[in-house]
Amino acid sequence: MxxxxxxxxxxxxxxxxxxxxxxxxxxxxxxxxxxxxxxxxxxxxxxxxxxxxxxxxxxxxxxxxxxxxxxxxxxxxxxxxxxxxxxxxxxxxxxxxxxxxxxxxxxxxxxxxxxxxxxxxxxxxxxxxTLSWRRRRYVPLPLQLQKLFADPEHIPAFMDYLDKVQLSADTTLFDQGQPADYLYFLETGQLRTFITPAGGDPVPDRTYQPGTMLGATAFFTQSPHPVSAVADQPSVVYGLSRERWQAMAAQNPRTAATFQGMVIEQLSDQLIRASDSLKSLLA
Missing domain, CATH: 3.30.750.24 (STAS domain)
Incomplete structure (x- = not known):
């Protein structure tokens, strides 16, 4: 988010x-x-x-x-x-x-x-x-990334390491339990994630809109995806592979460090929000 x-x-x-x-x-x-x-x-x-x-x-x-x-x-x-x-x-x-x-x-x-x-x-x-960004027109990923990078000069170099993927409706982006060899940015369309318990039916998890990132936690912890992701409609995503991430860290360390710092900050915010929600439930 x-x-x-x-x-x-x-x-x-x-x-x-x-x-x-x-x-x-x-x-x-x-x-x-x-x-x-x-x-x-x-x-x-x-x-x-x-x-x-x-x-x-x-x-x-x-x-x-x-x-x-x-x-x-x-x-x-x-x-x-x-x-x-x-x-x-x-x-x-x-x-x-x-x-x-x-x-x-x-x-x-x-x-x-x-x-x-x-x-x-x-x-x-x-x-x-109800908010305006959900009704806005198409915004290219480089412009979306301006909200993630405090210094926009890193964006062109960062984009060079991403692979563009076009998804048709109902196409699976990744499966639960699959190694997280990519993390993804959603440029256009809509994705939904769901969890499938052992021997059970799929349970809805979240819906993702343009400008959001998927799979970052599993990617950086090198753990399997805890959910599956499917395109609800024709969508365009950009993927950062582990191989390309390692190349970025070697070739453009400042850009890689800036991006990793942003991801850590976002994940920390999510943990704080989850902790606050749990405290409110237990109060």
Missing amino acids: EPHQQGALQAMGTQIQILRLQGFLFFGTANQLLSQVKQGLESLSSSDLPQFMVLDFEQVTGMDSSVAYSFIKLKQAAQPPLRLVLTQLRPEFEELLYRQGCLVPNDPIYHLEPSLDSSLAWCEAQLLD
């Missing part, structure tokens, strides 16, 4: 609220939850209202059929643009909510995600959709 995008999301941090549910849910506990949410929303000014409320069901052990009524009432209380994101919902809970009419296909209020991480990523992607 770009530094200016991270700053914008931090400024909009109150737009995403997380509620962790636990235990066995029955009418009484669900109705109490409904009252707490409604009171919380009513206590906020219109400018402070969140756009997303994530309900985490990881620690929910069971659910009574009467709970669906409370979630229907919660849905009615959640006026657009507020979206309610249900995460880690067991298949039997999801089936119950559909059967009782709480969930409907293409639901305008409720959105389902498999994990808390994917829920936050989805909410952030929706927030970024």
